[in-house]
Amino acid sequence: MSIYCDVRKRKKGTVYKYIVSVNRKHFKAKEQMTFSTKAAGKAWALHVEKEMLKQADAEEPKYESARSRTGDITLRTYLETYRAKMETLPERERISHRDMLAIKFWEGTWLAEKRSNEITEQHLIDLLDERLGKVTAATNHVYVSVLRKAIDWQKRVGLHFKRFITPEVMKELWRLKLVGKSKRDNFRPTETQIKELYTFLLDGYNKPTGSIPHHHLMLFSIYSTFREGEICSLKWTNLDAENGFIIIEDRKDPNDKYGNHQKVPIPPECLEIIAMQPRLDDEPRIFPYKAKSVASHFSEITKKLGVPELRFHSFRHEGISRLFEQKMQIPDVAARSGHQTWENLRRYTHLLHREPADLWAQCKEIEEDYWATHEVKNRLLKKINKQRSA
Template sequence: MATISKRKRKDGSVAYTAQIRIMRKGQKTHSEAKTFPKKAMAEEWAKRRELELMSPGGLLTAKWRGVTLDDAIERYLHEFAQGAGRSKRATIQQLQRFPIAQVQVTDLTSEQIVGHAVMRRDSGIKPSTINQDITWLGIILKTAAAAWKMPVELNEFESAKVLLRSKGLISRPGSRDRRPTTEEIEQLRAYFRRSQRIRPSAIIPMEDIMDFAIASSRRQEEITRLIWTDLDEQAMTCWVRDAKHPRQKWGNHKRFKLTREAMAIIQRQPRAQGEKKIFPYNGKSIGTRWRAACAACGIEDLRFHDLRHEATSRLFEAGYEIVEVQQFTLHESWDILKRYTHLDPSNVKLK
């Protein structure tokens, strides 16, 4: 399989090139070469390399030699993350900026994975954020093994993950219990009203959108996907298209119950001719307006998504049972629903 050829270099010295070619069914499946100053060295390398290639998985490993984690991430983004949101893509792409991205995928070890986590911890990153790195690293490695047949050492990854969790370097994010206070809501409402007066035709009706989020428990992007033809005013219901689901990104359409407050907000929205959407605004623009309002009002650590927590808690405080609350919020189970439930003891009614 190997041939040794002799040639003269420009400086007059002699070099020996060992060329390995592997043929299967009359076709070349692999070829590689290396040059040495002595013939014995070339022969020794060729024999050793042939044994490596003929060992189980040897040819597959050779095929992917030189492919780095950075290459795998780029391919993953191109083939499997076309519909991913901006924040998700940014999280994946961040891995490409770290030294671990330059490691060959087939050579990646648990030591290198642990080293990445330690480096991130030493730079002040929280375990929950490091966990995102490790989660995406696992997804990319498993995709490389399953979709591209890369000989990835998944056991190395799993060993590193077990160690990182046991040492507290990675952890799941804690449940968030932030609810806006009455004063904060009034501050934001006043800010949005002032903005509306200044530019009535160009400003998103943020007061209505905030109140609708609290009254309906709908997510930011879901609000902008609601359409008039999906609204049933008599039954007080509406459909939300492509509702968030851990495994089903598209086509998960669900019907939800509207509170009286949510219905009233919908009914006062202007309905331009030919406009399908109830709230025809860009979800990212809503997020930008929200952050600007919180900053202007001096309100810290309040996310638009916290309004969903507020809405869910208010439903329980109003006396609705778990199965009834689910008709409004569309949570799949109580385990998920309770993450969004942060009751104020003073609002619990005695029975």
């Protein structure tokens, strides 16, 4: 153990930088702080050294920062340490990409400048109130939940930060309508909208640089009812086309998605769409695209077409509703959609039409007519057609 004082002369006077360190076989700790007087610095150093030795002699030696204990760290410092800790964990223990983006958001706010001993619920209320002009109360709820969980991790992070988001604070946020539930997506595209969108997406795919068959992904989503992330992770090796099954790896689960592999029935329409996809070298996935890019692309297109309420997730919603229209039983629907409870499926049953249209047959006809009257401009398709004719 050692205490070292580094004397530095500055324009405004002399300062004293004290460095305290303890090195043992199973315990290492180091702290430093700058003071304007030598007496104050020495008193601090002796106190910190005493705390270090006390923690080193504990049954489970683990150093807790003196600055942390006194509330002298900012929220940004805590969150940066939290993120660094997450990066050291196995993938199954880490937070999701969406939650990591939320943590980075908090790091970039003025709230991140607040220290543990000064941050209050009013600071949080003010920031959420500012955000309501840009995001919904539901989004605020997601971000607050992520921050709250991060602060609850302080024992693993190794830093202390005041738990200022208490159950009482959450009740107040709900009362003030600064957080809220997400609005359920009950929008179903019409038959005409789907055919028009299919034609539009097909034409967009037939460009020299076209790479993603969004028109096929749309119909695949309707008939499979899979989430976009599940679609973009399907592998050729997990497909049993002969028996009409495919394995979805690490399917979304409220408890633990890792290792949650499910063998799911896949309809003939989806098998036809899969058969139309090129099998690329060194690519195990059937649809080797980023799910986030697929969803955002659809949102951009539907906004241009004047139907912003139509999102890629709407096709999954459409597909599940169609299954109920076909008189499929709840367990069979759940096996395809991946829903865990009846409560999650209930909202799909009040949107029933009598006879769901054969969308795939109509869209196949659209595609056949399109290629009969249009030149193939897509470079990838040209290459595939050349290989097939060779």
